[in-house]
Amino acid sequence: MKKRSLVKYILSAVLVILSAAIFTCAQDPSSNKQNARPQPPAAIVAEKKVGPVKYSYEFSQPRFYIKHIVLEHDASGHGTVTFERSNEDVPVVEPVQLSQAALARISALWVGLQFLDSDTNYQSSQQFAHLGTMRIGMEQGERKRVAEFNWTHNSNAAALVAEYRRAADQAIFVFDIGVARENQPLNAPKLMEVMESMLKRNGFSDPVQLVPLLKDLSTDEHIPLIARNHALRLLKQIQK
Numbered sequence: 001m002k003k004r005s006l007v008k009y010i011l012s013a014v015l016v017i018l019s020a021a022i023f024t025c026a027q028d029p030s031s032n033k034q035n036a037r038p039q040p041p042a043a044i045v046a047e048k049k050v051g052p053v054k055y056s057y058e059f060s061q062p063r064f065y066i067k068h069i070v071l072e073h074d075a076s077g078h079g080t081v082t083f084e085r086s087n088e089d090v091p092v093v094e095p096v097q098l099s100q101a102a103l104a105r106i107s108a109l110w111v112g113l114q115f116l117d118s119d120t121n122y123q124s125s126q127q128f129a130h131l132g133t134m135r136i137g138m139e140q141g142e143r144k145r146v147a148e149f150n151w152t153h154n155s156n157a158a159a160l161v162a163e164y165r166r167a168a169d170q171a172i173f174v175f176d177i178g179v180a181r182e183n184q185p186l187n188a189p190k191l192m193e194v195m196e197s198m199l200k201r202n203g204f205s206d207p208v209q210l211v212p213l214l215k216d217l218s219t220d221e222h223i224p225l226i227a228r229n230h231a232l233r234l235l236k237q238i239q240k
Contacts, residue, residue, distance in 0.1 A: 051141035055079075055110065057164035061132030062086075069168045071096065077103040081171040096171045099206035106163050112156040116143050122157040123149035134161045167205035169198065174213065181222060188217075188227035196234060207238045214238070 052074060059069040067086050073079030077098030084091040098106065113120075115138045128151040136157070137146040152158050173195060180187040198204055217223065217231035 053138065053140040055106075056135070056137040056139075056146075057161065057168070058135040058137075059132050059161075059165065059168075061130075063130075064132065066172070069165075071164055071168050071171075073098060077106075081168050083168065083172055092175060094171055094175050096167065098167060099209050101208075102163065102167060102205045106160065109156050109160040109163065110138065113154075113160070115147075116140065116145055120147075120154070121149075122147050122152040122154045124151050124153045126151050136160060136164075163205065166203060170204045170206070170209070173198070173204075174210075177213070177217070181217075181220060185223045188223035189230065192217075192227050192230035192234070196230070199234065199237065211235065211238060 055073055057069075057071045061067060063086075065086050066083055068082075068084040068091070070082045071079065073096065077100075079096050079098075080093055081096045082091050082093045115136075131150060133148060133150050135146055135148045137144070139145075147157075149157070173191070177188070177191050177195075180191055195210075199207060204210065214231045214235040218228050218235060220228065
């Protein structure tokens with residue numbers, strides 16, 4: 001009887017200790033319990049605090065064939081390009097989506113400029129107004145700034161307008177080839193020559209974005225065979 005009583009006493013003591021341990025862990029905020037809800041990236045948190053960011057690039061030279069270009073986009077690279085030709089009265093507005101590679105380059109250049117925190121004058125002492133006037137702008141929350149110049153020695157500003165011009169030229173080319181396919185198929189061979197020239201001089205923002213278009217062109221029986229074959233050659237060139 002004494003052994004049974006002793007066993008019962010020991011078991012009761014163990015249960016009391018275990019219950020206390022479980023209660024303590026449940027109440028301890030420093031326990032190993034993890035919050036399964038993922039935390040948003042710091043960039044998203046920051047954007048929510050100050051509002052979405054908007055970027056813009058503008059080029060104007062009334063004497064040029066393409067006399068006016070405005071490209072606007074958000075932080076994801078989605079936006080529009082508006083352009084005017086000298087022989088047309090109505091501007092063309094087309095959607096644009098910067099590729100991840102192009103957006104990364106452009107974003108790095110904006111960061112390098114520290115644009116909203118700076119009042120740097122990017123215009124050099126040299127004036128080349130005949131080459132056109134460029135404006136770059138950024139807006140976030142209540143903060144907004146636009147800088148204008150026709151020539152600059154600032155490497156980040158020069159590289160930025162070059163990136164935007166390539167993005168605009170790529171979007172304009174896509175528009176032109178679309179018009180040719182629908183209404184002016186005989187213009188397609190000439191446009192393929194233009195495309196090849198632009199590829200050789202690194203005139204596009206991201207040629208890989210044009211791969212689906214070239215595949216479609218290579219099988220489009222509405223355009224001349226010479227243009228389809230040219231599209232295949234350029235497709236192989238890009239995919240090397």
